[in-house]
Amino acid sequence: MVHVLARNWWMIGLRGVIAVIFGLLTVLNPGITLAVLILLFGAYALVYGLFMAITAIAHHRGEPSWGILLAGGVLSILLGVLTFLMPGITALALLYLIAAWAIVVGVSEIVAGIRLRREITGEWLLVLGGALSVLFGVFLALFPGAGALALTLWIGVWALILGLLLIALAFRLRSWRRDHPAEGALRTA
Numbered sequence: 001m002v003h004v005l006a007r008n009w010w011m012i013g014l015r016g017v018i019a020v021i022f023g024l025l026t027v028l029n030p031g032i033t034l035a036v037l038i039l040l041f042g043a044y045a046l047v048y049g050l051f052m053a054i055t056a057i058a059h060h061r062g063e064p065s066w067g068i069l070l071a072g073g074v075l076s077i078l079l080g081v082l083t084f085l086m087p088g089i090t091a092l093a094l095l096y097l098i099a100a101w102a103i104v105v106g107v108s109e110i111v112a113g114i115r116l117r118r119e120i121t122g123e124w125l126l127v128l129g130g131a132l133s134v135l136f137g138v139f140l141a142l143f144p145g146a147g148a149l150a151l152t153l154w155i156g157v158w159a160l161i162l163g164l165l166l167i168a169l170a171f172r173l174r175s176w177r178r179d180h181p182a183e184g185a186l187r188t189a
Contacts (some may be wrong), residue, residue, distance in 0.1 A: 001112065002119040004059040004066070006177035011051050013170030018047055019163025026156030037152055038094060042083030044159070045101065049076025064126065065115055066070055072108035095151060099140035102158070106133025122172035130167040132158065 005012065022044050026037070050075030060066035079101050083094075109130030116123035135159045140151070 001065045002061055002116055002173075004055065004063050004174065005116070006173045006180070008055050008060065008175035009057055009177060012072075012166050012173065015048055015051050016163040016166030016168075016170060017026045019159045019166060021163075023156045023158070023160025026152055027160060028156075028158070030185045031155050036126040037155070038083055038087050041094070041155070042080045042087075044080075044082025045076045045083065048105075049073045049078075049080060052076060059188065065112060068108050070113055070185065072105050075104055081188055095144050098155065099137040102133045102137030102140070106135075106137060109133065120172065120176050122169060124173065125165050129162050129169070132165070133162060161187040 007027075022040060039091045050073070052069050054073075055110070056066045056070035056073055060070075079097060082097070107130065109126050113126035113128075113130060116126065138152070139177070
């Protein structure tokens, strides 16, 4: 699995950059309308899912964990499409969709991070990002009355921190790939 991630470190970094941009836009302008938030979230979930699914499909040979990445990617794509098809859903329904998405994606990132622990240092970044996603999802599910403005801020903070963790992980993976060129070449053959 580390070989797939290391080969595609830039995709993880790009996901992180997109998350940071989304988080900054959301935190810096918490008064954005719920409709814009819905569209931003839909776009983010769609792009995030596409990158996860592409990575899983393109490098599934010999990787037993590719299904976990694919499942997280497909869920993200479905949630993004659903968000665009039904932009008039209530804030509460969106909150629960975001909470469920964050929990499922978080669990898949924790599992992937645990599987990486024997192969790479810095796998804790993926586990921490996954744990943050799960905690965020649980918090949203438990406190739905926090309001749209608070929800906007929490989503922004979550995306910002997750993005920074993904960027840090991407650089660790790039370093691992540079330090293990023969192992990566063996896996591509």
